[in-house]
Amino acid sequence: MTVTDTENTGSTEPQLSPAGNPMGFGRMLRKEDVRFLRGHGHYVDDVQLPGMLYSAILRSPYAHARIVSIDTSAAEAHPKVRAVITGATLEGLNLAWMPTLSHDVQAVLATDKVRFQGQEVAFVVADDRYAARDALELIDVEYEPLPPVMDATKALDPDAAVIRTDIEGKSDNHIFDWEAGDAAACDEAFAGAEVVVEQDMLYPRVHPAPIETCGTVASMDPITGKLTVWSTNQAPHAHRTLYAIVAGIPEHKIQIISPDIGGGFGNKVGIYPGYVLAVVGSIVTGKPVKWVEDRSENLMATAFARDYHMKGRIAATKDGKILAVQVDVLADHGAFNGTAQPTKFPAGFFHIFTGSYDLQAAHCKVTGVYTNKAPGGVAYACSFRITEAVYLVERMVDVLAYELGVDAGELRMKNLLRPEQFPYTSKTGWEYDSGDYPRALRKAMEIAGYDELRKEQAEKRERGELMGIGISFFTEGVGAGPRKHMDILGLGMADGSELRVHPTGKAQLRVSCQTQGQGHETTFAQIVAHELGIPPEDVEVIHGDTDNTPFGLGTYGSRSTPVSGAAAAVVSRRVRDKARIVAAAALECSPDDLEWTQGRWSVKGDPEQGRTIQEIAMLSHGSLELPEGVEGHLDASVVYNPPNLTYPFGAYICVVDVDADTGKVHVRRFIAVDDCGNRINPMIVEGQIHGGLAEGVGMALMQAIAFDEDGNCLGGSFLDYLLPTALECPSWETGATVTPSPHHPLGAKGVGESATVGSPPAVVNAVIDALKPYGVRHADMPLTPCQVWLAMQGRPARTDLALT
Amino acid sequence: MQVTVTVNGEEHTSEVEPRLLLVHYLRDHLGLTGTHWGCDTTNCGACTVWLDGVPVKSCTVLTAMASGHEVRTVESLEVDGVLDPVQQGFMQEHGLQCGFCTPGMMMTARRLLDDVPDPSEQQIREGISGNLCRCTGYENIVRAVRWAAEHPATEEAPA
Numbered sequence: 021m022t023v024t025d026t027e028n029t030g031s032t033e034p035q036l037s038p039a040g041n042p043m044g045f046g047r048m049l050r051k052e053d054v055r056f057l058r059g060h061g062h063y064v065d066d067v068q069l070p071g072m073l074y075s076a077i078l079r080s081p082y083a084h085a086r087i088v089s090i091d092t093s094a095a096e097a098h099p100k101v102r103a104v105i106t107g108a109t110l111e112g113l114n115l116a117w118m119p120t121l122s123h124d125v126q127a128v129l130a131t132d133k134v135r136f137q138g139q140e141v142a143f144v145v146a147d148d149r150y151a152a153r154d155a156l157e158l159i160d161v162e163y164e165p166l167p168p169v170m171d172a173t174k175a176l177d178p179d180a181a182v183i184r185t186d187i188e189g190k191s192d193n194h195i196f197d198w199e200a201g202d203a204a205a206c207d208e209a210f211a212g213a214e215v216v217v218e219q220d221m222l223y224p225r226v227h228p229a230p231i232e233t234c235g236t237v238a239s240m241d242p243i244t245g246k247l248t249v250w251s252t253n254q255a256p257h258a259h260r261t262l263y264a265i266v267a268g269i270p271e272h273k274i275q276i277i278s279p280d281i282g283g284g285f286g287n288k289v290g291i292y293p294g295y296v297l298a299v300v301g302s303i304v305t306g307k308p309v310k311w312v313e314d315r316s317e318n319l320m321a322t323a324f325a326r327d328y329h330m331k332g333r334i335a336a337t338k339d340g341k342i343l344a345v346q347v348d349v350l351a352d353h354g355a356f357n358g359t360a361q362p363t364k365f366p367a368g369f370f371h372i373f374t375g376s377y378d379l380q381a382a383h384c385k386v387t388g389v390y391t392n393k394a395p396g397g398v399a400y401a402c403s404f405r406i407t408e409a410v411y412l413v414e415r416m417v418d419v420l421a422y423e424l425g426v427d428a429g430e431l432r433m434k435n436l437l438r439p440e441q442f443p444y445t446s447k448t449g450w451e452y453d454s455g456d457y458p459r460a461l462r463k464a465m466e467i468a469g470y471d472e473l474r475k476e477q478a479e480k481r482e483r484g485e486l487m488g489i490g491i492s493f494f495t496e497g498v499g500a501g502p503r504k505h506m507d508i509l510g511l512g513m514a515d516g517s518e519l520r521v522h523p524t525g526k527a528q529l530r531v532s533c534q535t536q537g538q539g540h541e542t543t544f545a546q547i548v549a550h551e552l553g554i555p556p557e558d559v560e561v562i563h564g565d566t567d568n569t570p571f572g573l574g575t576y577g578s579r580s581t582p583v584s585g586a587a588a589a590v591v592s593r594r595v596r597d598k599a600r601i602v603a604a605a606a607l608e609c610s611p612d613d614l615e616w617t618q619g620r621w622s623v624k625g626d627p628e629q630g631r632t633i634q635e636i637a638m639l640s641h642g643s644l645e646l647p648e649g650v651e652g653h654l655d656a657s658v659v660y661n662p663p664n665l666t667y668p669f670g671a672y673i674c675v676v677d678v679d680a681d682t683g684k685v686h687v688r689r690f691i692a693v694d695d696c697g698n699r700i701n702p703m704i705v706e707g708q709i710h711g712g713l714a715e716g717v718g719m720a721l722m723q724a725i726a727f728d729e730d731g732n733c734l735g736g737s738f739l740d741y742l743l744p745t746a747l748e749c750p751s752w753e754t755g756a757t758v759t760p761s762p763h764h765p766l767g768a769k770g771v772g773e774s775a776t777v778g779s780p781p782a783v784v785n786a787v788i789d790a791l792k793p794y795g796v797r798h799a800d801m802p803l804t805p806c807q808v809w810l811a812m813q814g815r816p817a818r819t820d821l822a823l824t
Numbered sequence: 825m826q827v828t829v830t831v832n833g834e835e836h837t838s839e840v841e842p843r844l845l846l847v848h849y850l851r852d853h854l855g856l857t858g859t860h861w862g863c864d865t866t867n868c869g870a871c872t873v874w875l876d877g878v879p880v881k882s883c884t885v886l887t888a889m890a891s892g893h894e895v896r897t898v899e900s901l902e903v904d905g906v907l908d909p910v911q912q913g914f915m916q917e918h919g920l921q922c923g924f925c926t927p928g929m930m931m932t933a934r935r936l937l938d939d940v941p942d943p944s945e946q947q948i949r950e951g952i953s954g955n956l957c958r959c960t961g962y963e964n965i966v967r968a969v970r971w972a973a974e975h976p977a978t979e980e981a982p983a
Contacts, residue, residue, distance in 0.1 A: 049915055056923030057911040059858015059898035063924065066857040149848065150841065231862045231870050231958055232924045282860065282924030283958045315863040537922030537959045707918050710961030738867035738956075746949040746962040 035618065037555030043618060044550030047703040050542045051557075052535075061280040064235045067250045069308040072237065073102055075301055076152035077294055077311070078142040078159050079321065080134035083168035083392040083731020084181065087133055087141070087161065094158035095144060100151035103304045104159070105143040105297065107131035115300065117186075118266045121290060121508055122366065124195075124357035125186075126395060128293040133166065135183055135355035136394050137733050138320030140293040145301040145309055168392040168731035169193060171821065172329055172352035175389040183355055183390045193390040195357050200371035201346075201383035201448045209344035209381040213335035219419045222800045223408045224724040224819045225327040225352065225393070227319050227735065228400040229743060230536070232282020234322055235312030238298035242306050245270075250277045251295055254284045254534050255574025258511060260566045262291050267299060278564035284536035285715075285776075286399030287323055289360045289576050316736045323360070323396030324725055327352035327820070328370075328408045334416040340426055342435045344381040345374060347412055351388045351397070352820075358395035360576070361404045362506035362513065368398050368405030369497055371448040375413035376457050376495045376669060377435045382447040392731050401712060401776035403498055403577050414492040414781035415798065418788065422797050428491050428785065429470060433461060436493065443762075450497055452667045453769075454759045455695070461493055464671035464693040467755050473675060481793060486678035488790025494672070494778035497665040498770040499582025508573060514661040515579075516570025517587035519548065519595050521654040523641040525634030526558045529591075532572020533584040534564045538772060539704040540580060544588050546700055547766065551592030552599075553619020553633050570657060578668075578770040581700065582761075587660035589765040594656035599636040601650050606631055606639050666761045666769035670694040672713075672782040678790040683808035685721055685787055687748065692779070693755040697769035702756075705771050710752050712775025718744040720783035724802045728822035827891035831856065832900040838887075846882040846890050847871040850897060858898040858927045862956075869955030872928030873897045879935050881954075898927035901934065909972040910934050919968030921959035929955045933969045942973055 035043045042048055055061055092104040107129040110116040117125040130141050142159050146152040167181045174180055175193040184190045210216055236251035247269050253259050256276040264271035281288060294311045301309035313322070329350040335343040351367065353359060361368040367386040374382045398404055417435075421428040436457040437444055444452040473489050480487045503512030518530040529548055533540065545559035562568055572584060596616065603621035604611040607629055614621045614630075622630025631639065640646075640654040675689040690713055699705045722742040725735035735741035760767030780801065787803045788796055791811060799807055799816035806823070810816050817823055828837045831854060838853055850856045850873065859882060862870035866881040873882045874896035875889075901908040910933050913919065920926040929952060936943060936951035943951065948969045949962070957965060 050918065052923070053915045053920060056920055056926055057907065057914055057930075058902055059856070059927050061858075061923045063857075063860070065851075065861065068855075149852075150843065229958065230922070230924075231868055231956060232860070232922070233862070281922060282862075283922040285958065315865065315868075537920075539921070703918050707921060707960060707964060710963045711921065711959045712961070714961035715958075737865050738863045739865050743956050743958070745953040745956060746966065747953045749962050751945065751966070752961060752963050 039557045052541045067237045072308040074149045075145045075311045078156045080139040083137045084166040085163035089162045091160040095155040098155045100147040101155045103145040120358035121360045122357045126356040143297040170727045195388035198366045199385040203383045205381040206383035210335045214338045215336045218333045223326040223328040226723045228285035228287035230283030233313045233318040236295045236298045237310045238302040239308035240302040248275045252288045254288045257571045276566045278534045281536040320733045323399040325400035332416045347384045349386040354393040354395040356395040359397040361398045370405040373409035376493045401773040403773045407777045410494040418785045461671040468673040468691045486790040488676045488786040490674045490782045490786025492782040496668040498578035499666045513573045515572030515584045515587045516659045517591045518657040519591045521637045525637040530562045530569045531584045533575040533580040547588045578772040582666045582770040591658040602640045603631040668696040668769040674782040674786040676786040683805035691753045695757045696771035697760045698767040709775045715776040716779025720780045829890045830894045844887045846885040849887040869928045872931045913968035913971035917967040919965045925957045
């Protein structure tokens with residue numbers, strides 16, 4: 021691995037703290053590692069409470085079937101079983117259905133029929149894990165199988181079975197139609213274009229598959245009526261409100277604790293039936309109840325991602341000026357519409373699909389349909405479907421390059437937005453905050469040695485060897501979002517933060533977001549250090565506990581640094597302002613006479629006269645007489661409502677070799693130049709990028725959740741759903757440019773999902789480029805050896821269906 | 825049935841069900857929750873421990889199979905307040921993010937370094953290919969193992 025030039029990371033070399041950490045931005049080893057390295061992380065399945073019971077869920081073997089009867093008597097007779105709960109039990113509690121995040125409902129336990137394989141049918145609470153599983157075998161369910169709808173392209177056929185018979189008057193599987201952009205302007209651009217290219221493509225259903233599966237421990241105190249829930253979730257405050265709404269428990273009596281989370285990637289945003297069932301189980305038994313799903317349950321029943329069938333069209337001039345992009349999407353949402361995204365955007369942020377290019381017109385139309393598959397759709401580090409958008413436009417640009425016979429790098433360079441066009445309002449309404457796109461692409465091409473690679477490729481082609489070079493350029497939109505435009509279930513997407521500086525100058529920062537490995541305990545302490553001059557080792561970051569943190573919407577969509585990070589900066593500045601008044605009182609001068617140098621207010625022109633933030637902390641808690649209206653103590657709180665999204669971007673280049681005999685793809689190199697604005701902790705930022713790049717290789721080459729025509733999930737274990745290991749990943753070559761966000765208080769943009777969003781098309785473009793001698797213009801992911809081989813035969817497969 | 829398992833040098837005698845998986849014995853019976861469970865099918869490696877010095881996936885080992893044998897878990901890596909070079913390497917090179925795969929990954933890495941003290945990048949990648957990580961893209965794990973190879977007897981623990 022070559023870490024290449026990371027010039028201009030946005031900050032000057034900071035001073036070092038007594039512990040040798042940067043007094044602000046810079047590489048700092050992670051605070052959280054101290055426990056993780058010793059095996060002392062505390063994850064949900066590590067929670068042990070006195071008298072705790074264990075539970076398990078009986079799931080449907082069918083994708084679509086009517087439930088004729090459920091006999092639980094044998095299970096109830098098991099000596100270790102404490103409760104057996106079915107849909108009928110829940111109906112009595114008005115809990116059989118719960119709201120989804122997309123204004124639909126989802127069955128907690130099936131009552132009328134099952135709608136996907138793996139759907140929750142019954143719930144058992146027992147003395148131990150093994151007994152709970154044993155009891156599932158004793159439940160007798162009689163099903164009457166119904167024809168399943170497994171092919172999204174046939175979901176709207178007149179003869180397709182109607183899945184959502186629970187919705188009154190529902191006679192088809194249609195969920196919504198939604199469009200963005202200007203259809204008429206787009207039609208006009210296409211009508212007058214010299215070149216029009218069309219390409220159908222599928223972004224297949226994938227699953228985030230964090231190594232820790234989902235789980236919960238629910239403990240209802242029968243005396244106080246307080247419900248405490250430990251759960252794997254990325255949004256504890258939103259969960260609390262939802263529990264209050266779903267279960268009718270008063271919100272002030274609910275405490276949600278997200279302890280350490282073993283990876284989220286969007287899989288742990290929503291509330292799953294198992295979480296609700298554990299609460300019910302605790303209420304019924306009067307004991308704490310643990311529920312932890314197994315891997316198959318995780319893959320088959322929790323939030324999947326993507327499943328977008330896209331028909332793309334691109335219009336251009338003969339010399340390669342791109343004029344317009346148009347796309348029709350068929351979105352497979354599974355059996356319940358449970359996508360997690362801001363309310364106004366049923367297709368998430370997909371309509372950022374104009375990407376990084378200066379177009380005359382753009383239009384998209386998205387139709388959502390029900391199928392007999394697990395619900396979900398917006399998950400897996402996708403930035404609310406920007407993953408699909410980037411894939412669409414970056415593949416279309418390559419398809420255009422193929423048809424025009426021009427170099428894909430040159431074509432991009434010719435059409436990228438220019439720096440002077442920022443802030444730029446896209447044809448679908450996004451206001452990109454800042455960027456220098458050509459600089460990032462040039463840098464990636466330099467690191468790659470692009471011209472030499474093309475030369476090597478030409479030589480190899482002469483010899484019949486298959487080598488491919490793929491480029492993608494992405495524009496992200498993260499940090500949702502301005503509450504005027506963005507809410508989830510009516511909850512505006514602003515984040516609170518509270519900062520308390522204790523008398524001895526040590527601080528506690530409380531944030532609403534929830535780390536799943538992103539290193540918030542370190543990065544957010546660095547933000548406080550940067551703003552206040554308190555060493556980062558003296559700042560404790562408190563998160564993941566709704567009783568002890570302010571309200572906010574959580575960590576997904578790369579929103580932690582853009583929203584909660586901004587809140588941390590602003591709250592630190594408020595404390596700094598308060599400290600100025602206290603310092604002025606102590607120095608018997610006007611606050612206006614003071615100036616701030618790192619960690620200290622001092623008299624302008626007389627720097628000897630001053631007080632450090634630590635001295636001010638003690639003074640503000642002491643007997644110093646403070647001016648009228650200043651209450652003392654050194655703390656502040658804030659709610660940060662972002663004025664706009666931030667727009668990270670980057671240029672990626674992938675180099676592959678393909679074995680012509682087996683179709684096996686070897687990713688030889690991957691070059692990633694990311695611009696996420698100012699970098700608070702470059703080490704952590706790089707780590708985030710590395711992880712996303714591996715996800716891109718996985719999605720492009722290995723991962724897909726397909727189904728056979730009977731509705732069987734073909735990706736229900738790690739034996740079937742293949743994730744990249746260290747052997748499939750190359751040594752990542754990273755580089756950076758820095759274009760600060762003009763509206764974020766730290767000039768940061770967020771980076772958590774950039775690489776997952778940007779990397780899949782680079783890998784796919786590289787493989788397709790390698791197959792050019794075979795006349796291959798497109799083949800859908802995952803480009804497994806089989807799919808590559810089929811593409812070479814001119815008959816690439818539908819990767820969402822079983823191979824026949 | 826009664827089993828006697830030596831875990832991190834300490835002998836434990838317990839009454840267990842014959843079907844009890846080693847990972848559950850370690851976690852639920854002995855409270856050694858540093859060993860994680862992730863997949864059930866020996867694919868992910870989050871549950872990797874040593875059985876008589878050999879890394880095994882404890883989700884597919886019965887406790888009974890470990891009876892009379894020696895098990896070593898992540899909790900044993902730190903000795904007298906000094907972190908193992910592998911632990912230090914993971915910290916220095918940012919070889920972990922969520923931390924869930926980390927204990928298994930480190931147990932695999934420790935064995936690899938015992939067998940191959942100066943491994944190449946390719947040897948490291950092959951050595952850890954039975955352990956999945958979803959966060960790091962493996963790059964910094966490879967560097968962490970290299971760090972440990974280059975600092976085999978570091979005395980000081982990082983802060």
